[in-house]
Amino acid sequence: MDIQVTINGDAETLEAKRADKLLDALRRNGYTGVKRGCDTGDCGFCTVIVDGEARQSCTIPAREVEGAGIETIEGLGTQDDLHPVQEAFVDNHALQCGFCTPGMVMASTAYLRNTDEPTEEGAREAIDDVLCRCTGFEKPVAAIMDAAERMDRGGEVAADGGTAPAEPTRSGGDSNE
Amino acid sequence: MSEQSAPEREPEDETLDSDPGYPTDAEPYPMAWPEPENNRTEPEDRRHISRSVEKNDAKKLVTGEGKFTADFKRQFPEIAEARVLRSEIANGRVTHIDTSRAEEMEGVYAVITPDSDVVPDKKYTSTGQAFVEPSPWDMTVLGRRVRHVGDPIAAVAAEDRHVADRAARAIEVEYEEYEPVVDFERAMDDDAPQLFEPVEVENAQPGHDYERNRHSHFDGEIGDVDAGLETADHTFETSVYLPYQSHLVPEPHTTIAYTDEDGRYNCISSTQVPNHTRRQLARLFDVPVRDVRVRKPRLGSTFGSKQGMIVEPIAMALSIAADRPVKLEATRAEEFYALRNRHPMRVDLEMGVDEDGSFQAANLYALSNTGAYGPHGMTVAGNVGTKTLPLYPRMPNARFSADIVHTNLPVAGAYRGYGAPQGTLALETLVDDVADALDVDPVELRRQNHVREGDLDEMSGILGGAAEGANRRIRSCGLEEVLDRGLEAIGWDDVEQPEEDHLHRGRGMALVAQGSGVAGDELGAAQIKMNEDGSFVLQIGGLDIGTGVETGFTQIVAEVLGCRPEDVLVQSADTDVSPFDYGTYASSTTFISGQAAKKAAEDAKESLLAWAARLLDEPVENLETGDREICSAETGECLSLEEIGHETIYGEDVRDQILGQATHSTDESPPPFGAQFVDVTVDERTGDFEINKLVFAADVGVALNPALVEGQMEGGQVHSLEYAIGGGLEFEDDGSPLTTSFKQYDTPTATEVPPMESIIVETHEPTGPFGAKSIAELPMNGVPPALSNAIKDAIGVRLRKLPITPEKVKAALDDVA
Numbered sequence: 001m002d003i004q005v006t007i008n009g010d011a012e013t014l015e016a017k018r019a020d021k022l023l024d025a026l027r028r029n030g031y032t033g034v035k036r037g038c039d040t041g042d043c044g045f046c047t048v049i050v051d052g053e054a055r056q057s058c059t060i061p062a063r064e065v066e067g068a069g070i071e072t073i074e075g076l077g078t079q080d081d082l083h084p085v086q087e088a089f090v091d092n093h094a095l096q097c098g099f100c101t102p103g104m105v106m107a108s109t110a111y112l113r114n115t116d117e118p119t120e121e122g123a124r125e126a127i128d129d130v131l132c133r134c135t136g137f138e139k140p141v142a143a144i145m146d147a148a149e150r151m152d153r154g155g156e157v158a159a160d161g162g163t164a165p166a167e168p169t170r171s172g173g174d175s176n177e
Numbered sequence: 178m179s180e181q182s183a184p185e186r187e188p189e190d191e192t193l194d195s196d197p198g199y200p201t202d203a204e205p206y207p208m209a210w211p212e213p214e215n216n217r218t219e220p221e222d223r224r225h226i227s228r229s230v231e232k233n234d235a236k237k238l239v240t241g242e243g244k245f246t247a248d249f250k251r252q253f254p255e256i257a258e259a260r261v262l263r264s265e266i267a268n269g270r271v272t273h274i275d276t277s278r279a280e281e282m283e284g285v286y287a288v289i290t291p292d293s294d295v296v297p298d299k300k301y302t303s304t305g306q307a308f309v310e311p312s313p314w315d316m317t318v319l320g321r322r323v324r325h326v327g328d329p330i331a332a333v334a335a336e337d338r339h340v341a342d343r344a345a346r347a348i349e350v351e352y353e354e355y356e357p358v359v360d361f362e363r364a365m366d367d368d369a370p371q372l373f374e375p376v377e378v379e380n381a382q383p384g385h386d387y388e389r390n391r392h393s394h395f396d397g398e399i400g401d402v403d404a405g406l407e408t409a410d411h412t413f414e415t416s417v418y419l420p421y422q423s424h425l426v427p428e429p430h431t432t433i434a435y436t437d438e439d440g441r442y443n444c445i446s447s448t449q450v451p452n453h454t455r456r457q458l459a460r461l462f463d464v465p466v467r468d469v470r471v472r473k474p475r476l477g478s479t480f481g482s483k484q485g486m487i488v489e490p491i492a493m494a495l496s497i498a499a500d501r502p503v504k505l506e507a508t509r510a511e512e513f514y515a516l517r518n519r520h521p522m523r524v525d526l527e528m529g530v531d532e533d534g535s536f537q538a539a540n541l542y543a544l545s546n547t548g549a550y551g552p553h554g555m556t557v558a559g560n561v562g563t564k565t566l567p568l569y570p571r572m573p574n575a576r577f578s579a580d581i582v583h584t585n586l587p588v589a590g591a592y593r594g595y596g597a598p599q600g601t602l603a604l605e606t607l608v609d610d611v612a613d614a615l616d617v618d619p620v621e622l623r624r625q626n627h628v629r630e631g632d633l634d635e636m637s638g639i640l641g642g643a644a645e646g647a648n649r650r651i652r653s654c655g656l657e658e659v660l661d662r663g664l665e666a667i668g669w670d671d672v673e674q675p676e677e678d679h680l681h682r683g684r685g686m687a688l689v690a691q692g693s694g695v696a697g698d699e700l701g702a703a704q705i706k707m708n709e710d711g712s713f714v715l716q717i718g719g720l721d722i723g724t725g726v727e728t729g730f731t732q733i734v735a736e737v738l739g740c741r742p743e744d745v746l747v748q749s750a751d752t753d754v755s756p757f758d759y760g761t762y763a764s765s766t767t768f769i770s771g772q773a774a775k776k777a778a779e780d781a782k783e784s785l786l787a788w789a790a791r792l793l794d795e796p797v798e799n800l801e802t803g804d805r806e807i808c809s810a811e812t813g814e815c816l817s818l819e820e821i822g823h824e825t826i827y828g829e830d831v832r833d834q835i836l837g838q839a840t841h842s843t844d845e846s847p848p849p850f851g852a853q854f855v856d857v858t859v860d861e862r863t864g865d866f867e868i869n870k871l872v873f874a875a876d877v878g879v880a881l882n883p884a885l886v887e888g889q890m891e892g893g894q895v896h897s898l899e900y901a902i903g904g905g906l907e908f909e910d911d912g913s914p915l916t917t918s919f920k921q922y923d924t925p926t927a928t929e930v931p932p933m934e935s936i937i938v939e940t941h942e943p944t945g946p947f948g949a950k951s952i953a954e955l956p957m958n959g960v961p962p963a964l965s966n967a968i969k970d971a972i973g974v975r976l977r978k979l980p981i982t983p984e985k986v987k988a989a990l991d992d993v994a
Contacts, residue, residue, distance in 0.1 A: 007244035019339040033241020035477070038509040039426055042919035046426065086239040090231060093884040096892065097723025098238025098479030102771035106955060124927040131919065132480055132724055133425050135888060137927040145983040166529035 001112025003066050007031070016062040022048070022055075025062035026072060035101045037131070039168035044130030048072050048170070054110035056129070073102035076109065083154035085109045088147035096134035104130045108144045118148035181360040181453040183373075195633035197968030199479070206633055206650035210943035213738070213779075217941055224804075225735040226947050229884030230593035230742050233728045234475065234721070243475040245481035246431040246447045251506050253435065257286050259495050262348050263515050264323035264330055265910025267357035267585035268370065271321040271330055275349040284336035285344045287499035291319045298460040300379055303485040304552040304590070305457075306448030307698055307759055309652035312985045313380035313392065315373065316550045318461065318490045323352070324372055325549035325585050327515030332335055332491050334499040338506075346456035357585035357912040361521060361546035363391040364582035365643055368562065371582045371680065372549065380553050384580075392547050393555040397562075397639040405538025405574030409529025411614065415607045416526075418978040419961075421601045421903035422519035423922055424592060428477020429512055435490035435502035439467045444489050444949035449479050449722055450760035454486045455752045455861050461490055469530030473750040478723040481591035482517050484762045485552055489698035501552045513922070514914035517590030518906065520557050521546045524603040530611050538574035538628045539566065544597065554581040559640055560596030564603045566636035567848060568688050569626045570651070577639050577947050585912045591762060593893075597691055598900060606977070609969065619966070620660060628850070629655045637696070637846075639784070646697055647844060653940040654948065655876030657895050659813035659852050662936050663874035667854035674686060679862045682869070683971025686854045693942075693951040695766030696846035701765075701773035702756030705734065706783045708834035709826045711819030712744045713781070719759025719770025720750035725885040726766040733879055735780035738785065740818055741968070742845070756840070764849075764951030767881065771946040781837025787833065789819050845944040853897070855958025857967040864987030867931075868967060870884045873956055874936035879948035883937055886952050890935035893956025898931075899924045902980050905984070923980075935968040 003014040003025065016025040018119050023046045026034050034057055037043035041059040045175045048057045049071035077083035082090065104127050110120055111126030123144035124137070132140065220227055237243035250256055264271075276288045289296050296319050304312035319329050329346050335341035356370045363369055373387040381548060384394025406412055432446040442462060448454050451471040459466045476483070492505035507516060522545045529538035543561040547554035562577035612619035628634065628651055636649035664670070667684060674682055703717040715734055721727040727749055731742035758770055782802070789807035790797045799811040808815040825835050854872040859865070871894050880886040905925035907915040914920055941948035965976045972988035 017337060017339060024338075027247075030251065032244075032251070035245070036247065036426070036506070037407050037429070038919055038921070040509065040918055042393075043427070047815065053990075054569055056243040063206070077234040077240060079240050079242065082236065082239065082306040083961065086236075089239045089280075090235045093232065093235075093888055095238055096725065096888055097427060097476060098234065098243050098278065099723075101247065121928075127927045128928075131425070131427070131926070133427055133480070134892045136893075136933065137892035138933065139888060141927065170647060176552035 001063065004173065005065055005067065006069045008071055014062065018063040022057040022060040022062050022065055026057060030082055031072045031074055035102060036101055037099070043045070044107065045100050047106045047130060049106055049110050054107045074131040076098040076105065083109070084150035085112065085147040088150055092139050092143035092146055094139040094143035095133065099163060100130055100132045104140055108147065112144070112148055112151055118145065120145060192575060195430055204640035205713065206648060208631055208650055210652060211941040216943070217745035223681065225732045225742050227879060228732065228885065230728055230732055230882055231322055232725045232885065233731055233742070233747065238475070238774065245477050245886040246433060246445055247430055247504065247506055247643040248558065248651070249433055249445050249474065253433065256433070256502040256504055257493055257590040258334065258338045258341045258501050259503050259973040260333050260338070260345040261491060262345045262350070264326055264328040265473055265737055266323060266354050267326050269323055269352045269354040271323060271350055272353050274331060276331065278347040278349070279333060279344040279957060282340065282347065285333060285354070286501060287334040287495055288344065288348070288469060288871050289315070289319065289494055289498050291321050291330050293498060294877045295494045297490065297494070299461055301457060301461055302552055303455040303487050305484040305486065305760060308456060311382060311549045311613050313382060313385070313554060315380070316380040317552065318494060318567055325432055325587060326589065327511065330489060332495055333505045335546070347639040353376065358390060358908065359584060359908060359912050361582055362523060362532060362544065364584050365580065367440040372585065377752050390583045392551040392581040392583055395559065395640055396576065397641060399635055399639055400574030400577040402538050402540050402574045402576040403878055403933050408529060410532040412529050412640040413607055413611050413614065414527040415603055415610065415977060416610065417524050417602045417606065419522050419602060420979055421521050421587065422592065422900055422904045423513055423906065424480040424517070425919070425922065425924060426478055426480060426482045428481060429507040429509060430516060431504070432489050432492045432858050433480065433504045434489065434496040434504060436496065441470055441557050442493055443470045444488055444493065445474060447483055448473055449484045449720070449762055451752050452718060452757055453868060454489055455800040457486045458489060458493060458906030460655050462493065471752045476722045480761065481595065483759065485517065485773040487516055500506055503531070509919065513917045514908065514948065518587050519592040522599045524561060524599050525573055526603040526607050526883065528607055528611060530615070534615060534617055534625050536569050536572040536972055539572060541566065541577045541600070541603070545577040545579060546584050546586065546589065547581050547585050548584060550588045550721070550883045553591045556683050557591070558591070560599035562639060563637050564597035564691055565600035566639065567634045567652050568628055568690050570606070570628050570634040572634045575636060575639060586908060587906065587914070591795050593896065593954050595954065596700040596761065597954070598897070598958045598961065601689055601958040602961045602979070606975065607964050609685070609966040610975065620686065624660065627656050627688060628654055649696065649845065650900040651848060652944065653876070653878055653942040655938040655940040656902070657731040657849050657872040658938045659876050661819070661852060662938065663852045663854050663872050666872040666934050666936060667870060669854055675858060680858055680860055681971040682858045683967045683969070684854065685963045685966025686852055686913050687959045687966065688956055689853060689958040690848045690850045691764055691951060691958070692846040692848055693768035693945065694846050695763045695888060697844040699759050699760045699765055699769045700840060700842045701770035702838065703770070703773040703777040704756055704764065704838040707781065707785070707822050707825065709822045711817060711822040712746065713740060713902065714746045714748055716748045716755050717770060717774055718755045718768045719773070720751060720761050722761050724889060725882065726761070726771070728885065729767050729771055729836050729881045731774045733771055734778040735781055735904050736947065739807065742910040762953045767949050768951055773839050775946045776841060777837045780839055781835055784835045785821065788825060789816055792816055792824060823890050837858045843944065847942045847944055847950050849875060849877045850961065853963040855960065855967040857964065857971060859968055859971045859986060859991060860906040864983035864990060866983065866986060869931065871931055871933040871960065872936070873959065874938055875955055876938045876940050877952045878940055878945050878950035879941035880939060881947065881949050886937055887935050889952045890956050891933060894933055894935070894960060895925055895930050897957050897960035900979060901964045902982065902992045905980050923949040949971045
């Protein structure tokens with residue numbers, strides 16, 4: 001079956017099987033940055049942003065995302081032009097094996113966009129559903145706080161400000177990313 | 178000692194004290210080590226080592242472009258997905274398999290059973306160890322005799338995962354069920370059901386006795402322990418219990434198996450041991466080693482879980498049967514109950530101590546549950562003693578023995594720490610009990626007895642033989658500084674008690690040690706080629722499992738050749754391309770493979786300098802490597818690496834590419850040392866406890882990349898904390914698993930980890946590349962004993978069973994009341 005969605009700002013048709021979860025459909029269509037760790041909504045490696053909210057894509061039936069705006073790690077930045085959150089994860093050595101990193105970066109990005117006052121406590125809450133066996137969370141939390149400053153300096157928080165639901169299809173095409 | 182590593186015996190080092198603290202007359206382990214001149218540098222002279230260089234795959238990983246095994250699926254349009262049908266009973270025999278319904282399903286390409294021609298019926302071990310594996314050959318790829326819930330019986334290849342899953346469920350299996358062994362302390366009882374007939378297993382290990390479910394037994398002794406315990410002023414004893422621990426490996430075990438255009442068997446695989454897997458696959462499928470190729474892409478970490486050939490043979494057999502590439506990706510539930518976990522153990526320790534606090538004797542015993550099969554069974558148990566007793570090597574008498582037994586529970590395997598966490602809990606809680614009884618400060622007692630630079634460590638050789646870790650000279654030990662800085666960071670001397678009467682605050686600590694590779698059983702090899710743009714390609718068998726060792730390789734090579742780390746491309750762990758390496762395990766990779774990289778770079782440097790000498794018309798002695806250039810100290814004239822690289826390949830008169838190569842093998846395995854500190858507050862009414870702070874300080878030799886070392890220490894502390902307070906697998910009485918998801922397994926999340934601090938103490942280890950030792954496993958060992966000690970400090974009760982829970986604390990309090 002085909003599912004019409006907006007992915008990273010572009011209208012796309014996702015080919016999917018009836019039993020597919022959003023995770024399956026994304027990977028089937030080439031978005032392999034989204035990782036599978038459990039299929040039961042417990043590890044957070046498959047976190048993507050759906051209509052502005054960080055969601056675990058293995059828990060959402062693919063057919064239910066018809067019309068939604070989905071952001072994946074592929075839409076954030078590129079290796080030559082990293083998003084501030086990605087930059088901060090690199091500069092703070094906030095990753096080791098990197099398998100949870102796409103999920104953690106997406107959860108962090110959603111948090112920083114949806115909050116006016118980023119705090120360490122808030123950062124920890126934001127990635128609380130993403131397991132990380134390597135880092136002990138010290139450096140990822142430092143990276144999120146660093147990213148908050150970078151986005152603040154770059155005016156990103158102001159540009160994105162407000163709450164996500166007010167902008168129905170947050171397509172990932174943020175102009176300043 | 179083997180030839181390649183044994184240095185000529187040096188005259189006694191003049192820098193040593195006149196009394197080095199060990200007998201020097203018959204002394205085969207010299208303190209002096211003939212390290213190359215460039216190996217020991219002052220911090221200010223280092224260009225690329227001791228720098229927190231960005232992980233070389235960081236940008237790939239943070240953009241989701243780093244490719245893990247499952248991500249290669251799209252390169253194979255015809256690929257099938259696999260699913261394994263596993264035993265639902267803990268002990269028995271499959272009497273009937275009917276695959277007809279599965280085979281008739283649309284989209285099913287192949288169904289294999291123990292009766293299929295393509296399925297090897299040879300016994301093997303999944304253990305990723307060097308030939309010939311010390312672990313017994315006791316398992317088959319698929320089998321009718323099932324010994325645990327999760328034993329593989331059949332497998333399916335189908336057009337996608339949904340179809341494969343349905344087809345696997347459609348296979349009908351009937352069993353004849355036997356009584357299972359679920360209590361490992363009763364596995365050797367006379368009336369315990371027997372798992373193996375002796376003829377079913379090839380086992381070269383000592384002490385195996387399958388009629389008693391005993392996989393192996395060993396013992397070793399230094400001095401006379403019975404006499405030492407008899408004559409010591411005091412004796413103390415303990416028994417500690419440790420449960421199964423899941424690796425919670427982020428990326429499930431995954432492999433893509435296919436036959437290439439030359440008819441060779443290929444695997445792209447999430448493995449720590451590509452070369453061992455190649456050899457083992459070749460034996461199972463009865464082809465020459467050269468006809469198998471194993472490649473490792475990015476790895477979603479391992480922690481030991483992927484030190485073995487676990488999913489590859491099933492995928493390969495399916496691929497042959499389906500005549501197409503097959504991807505097999507384990508489910509999370511399989512990771513918990515069907516693949517590998519840490520060995521559960523009971524560890525008993527008796528110590529004899531004199532009134533003055535000197536340790537006189539230790540009698541250490543481990544009863545280890547290897548589960549239904551025996552990968553890493555004896556070697557992990559061996560490390561219970563050989564990685565922990567070296568903390569106190571001047572103790573004159575020590576005995577260490579173990580029984581490794583089978584149960585009808587999940588298969589245990591390699592796991593970060595590899596026996597050391599189990600041994601450390603017994604040793605470091607008993608040392609605190611000794612301090613308590615003698616009324617001395619637990620830190621002072623350790624200062625009196627702990628290992629020092631210059632010690633001859635015979636404890637690591639207590640079991641004899643290189644494979645178990647031979648005797649060794651301790652050439653670097655920073656434990657005193659580790660203790661000083663750790664104590665300060667945790668605020669050891671000023672504990673402020675909470676105002677509430679029912680809350681009690683306590684401090685605890687534990688010393689830890691590990692190794693750097695398997696002493697006498699490692700080989701790393703590397704080659705380097707210089708490109709015409711002045712960059713280098715490093716081909717190396719050592720591989721990154723997530724820690725960042727490949728980045729360390731680039732720093733080592735850059736330090737030698739004067740390029741930048743980012744000028745070194747690492748081509749790692751493709752058995753067709755990379756030189757041999759035993760694999761990434763036992764904290765070996767920086768120490769062994771890194772040394773190979775360094776030696777290969779030095780080999781390339783000789784040619785590089787010869788080229789520069791020719792082009793600059795200067796003698797080699799005048800030349801120095803600089804910042805991407807070679808300069809003459811005499812004339813000041815410089816040539817860039819790019820100019821030299823171009824000339825080596827397109828030169829008018831002479832063309833001669835710069836290549837370097839080296840292998841490294843050694844009997845040395847210098848231990849890194851550390852100390853874990855825990856600050857805890859306990860509620861005496863409920864047993865609830867809150868960890869206020871963790872501090873871990875470690876002597877890692879020279880930290881080649883401090884940020885990456887810190888990452889190991891932070892992640893390792895949380896990993897160790899999970900072992901202390903969470904985790905553990907639960908089972909029904911019939912051996913059925915109750916813990917099959919992350920949800921059911923308690924591990925700290927981002928909001929639950931306590932504040933922590935990690936302190937790097939630099940020493941110089943002369944046998945390591947630029948003075949480095951290992952770090953990755955060390956932080957795994959300390960939190961359980963340090964927490965148990967902290968709780969005892971707070972409320973006076975000793976917790977001996979992991980996980981430590983509020984219920985157990987409350988029960989212990991009720992017991993003394």
